[in-house]
Amino acid sequence: DAGITQSPRYKITETGRQVTLMCHQTWSHSYMFWYRQDLGHGLRLIYYSAAADITDKGEVPDGYVVSRSKTENFPLTLESATRSQTSVYFCASSDIGELFFGEGSRLTVL
Amino acid sequence: AQSVTQPDIHITVSEGASLELRCNYSYGATPYLFWYVQSPGQGLQLLLKYFSGDTLVQGIKGFEAEFKRSQSSFNLRKPSVHWSDAAEYFCVPGCSGYALNFGKGTSLLVTP
Numbered sequence: 001d002a003g004i005t006q007s008p009r010y011k012i013t014e015t016g017r018q019v020t021l022m023c024h025q026t027w028s029h030s031y032m033f034w035y036r037q038d039l040g041h042g043l044r045l046i047y048y049s050a051a052a053d054i055t056d057k058g059e060v061p062d063g064y065v066v067s068r069s070k071t072e073n074f075p076l077t078l079e080s081a082t083r084s085q086t087s088v089y090f091c092a093s094s095d096i097g098e099l100f101f102g103e104g105s106r107l108t109v110l
Numbered sequence: 111a112q113s114v115t116q117p118d119i120h121i122t123v124s125e126g127a128s129l130e131l132r133c134n135y136s137y138g139a140t141p142y143l144f145w146y147v148q149s150p151g152q153g154l155q156l157l158l159k160y161f162s163g164d165t166l167v168q169g170i171k172g173f174e175a176e177f178k179r180s181q182s183s184f185n186l187r188k189p190s191v192h193w194s195d196a197a198e199y200f201c202v203p204g205c206s207g208y209a210l211n212f213g214k215g216t217s218l219l220v221t222p
Binding site for chain 2: 033035040041042043044045048058059090092098099101102103104
């Protein structure tokens, strides 16, 4: 089925561990985005990508790394997880204007 | 920098009543503006978007929004609210037609 999928949907990890959240879209949209959603802060943009091998920082990029070697994939890596990175992470893709969101990945850092 | 403000963090309306959610923007040029909705435990869905042209924009689920340059506003309206409209609503500025930075949103509670 066409769409945007995130994995894992739920993840519990410990402080200092590396975690990668995967995002895959089947539409071949040019743009992809990573957001985090926290109570009281709404959604904040972490990184976005305009095309394969082109990425740019958003509002809260510190502690995160992204890559985009293929158009359809946009993984988000927390190189050394911290408790403040406990959040719900949403991946999105866009062709012209409209963002299409994944179901979210709930990450808990202990 | 493109930015929007949603002055109301929480809004409570009775089912069947009309709704208006406020969104103020600050730009130099004509902005791209979007309204998204997030139902509890769900992802986000586009309600409507404004790029240019007609200032009154129709969206899904009976929502509309009006772009008013003189007031720097893009308020979301619905004439009669349903209980299923209870959700989080986000007014989002765009860049080159892409929604980028979400704000804190407005939480809508619908009472019987």
